[in-house]
Amino acid sequence: MYRKGSVVSADGTTIGFRQCGSGPGVIVLHGSMLAAQDFMKLAEALADDFTITVPDRRGRGLSGPHGIDYGIEREVEDLQAMLKETDASRVFGLSSGALIGLRTARVTPSIEKLALYEPPLSINGSVPVDWVPRYRRELADGRIAAALVSVLKGLEADRVFRTLPRFILVPPLNLVFRFQREAKGDDVPIPDLVPTMSADMQLVAQLADTTDDYATVDADVLLLGGSRSPAYFGCALEALTGVLARSKRVTIPKLDHSGPTDDGGPSEVAQSLRDFFA
Incomplete structure (x- = not known):
């Protein structure tokens, strides 16, 4: 079971969320074509140790629309509003959610620990976009x-x-x-x-070739990936390992890009997150 809540972002957009558990706050950001519903098993696996907040990112579910001036700036504002509302200092993001967490950590000192699962950070055109x-x-x-x-x-x-x-x-x-x-x-x-x-995909394009920007991130960062994921995710993780001041990289066997979701291997991902966020 989960409880529901919401927060109003800087541009007036409502960001709704699901929340469960108790303890230090962790915000979980889903990726593309997903919503909070896809992280319920991961949230339940962490709920004994943490208060887990899973928003529906703008444009779906409990939250308001993307808005006419949508871009990474709006997503950063949404996450900052969530951090303030929940008093959380830990963030986990999958895919585009990882990009948002990474970008937010540059300008938000309250993020102390940041876990990223396969951000689609394009490096010299590494992320395919011809489709x-x-x-x-x-x-x-x-x-x-x-x-x-x-x-x-x-x-x-x-x-x-x-x-x-x-x-x-x-x-x-x-x-x-x-x-x-x-x-x-x-x-x-x-x-x-x-x-x-x-x-x-607008976010992917906007943040392409921004790897060096993240040298200023002060948070401890856990870089996660699955052994069965496409190689371009590994390229991004490798590049970030070389730039981030305090990072650790972990590859989880037998998982692919959907690893943290209910249809992937949320228990394996939860174990890595529990150790890191503790």
Whole structure:
């Protein structure tokens, strides 16, 4: 079970969150095409030792829209508002959530410990983006299943989607999506999450080749990755290891980019986080 709350960000946008547990505060930031619902197993695994706060990032679920001037600045303001509301000093982020945590730590001394799982920090074009125009065209045409396939094939983060042809993948997804327009409780249906990738790719573009910016981060940083993830995530982690003043890198066996989510290996990730945040 979780309790709900919300905070108002600097631009007036409401950021809603789920919260569970007790103890020192930890904020958990989800990545692309995800929402707070995807981190409930991770939150439960840490709840005996920490107060875990999992927001729906803006543009989904309990939170308000992205806004017309969306960018990394708005996401940083959202996280800062959450930190102030919860009095947390620990942050964990997956993927684009890791980018937000990293960028926020540059300007927010109250973040004492920062754990990042595979931030898509593009270095000399390392993160693939050639699929984005097709994905956005499919979104504009209302072809949500096709857009999702374009994302998963383009980012190469899922082995099944990487190898199977589109004509096999799209029809069953269309069928699944018909029954997922109505989600239970506070959950966000998958078809409503697919369009959020567009905003997250805006963050990837905005923060490309900014590695050296993070030399000023004062927090202790844990850099996490899965042994089965695409190589470009490892490139980002390696670059950050060389720049961050106090960092430790851990590779978790048998996990991929979805490792921290309910469908991945949240118990393994929780163990690394528990040791680091303690």
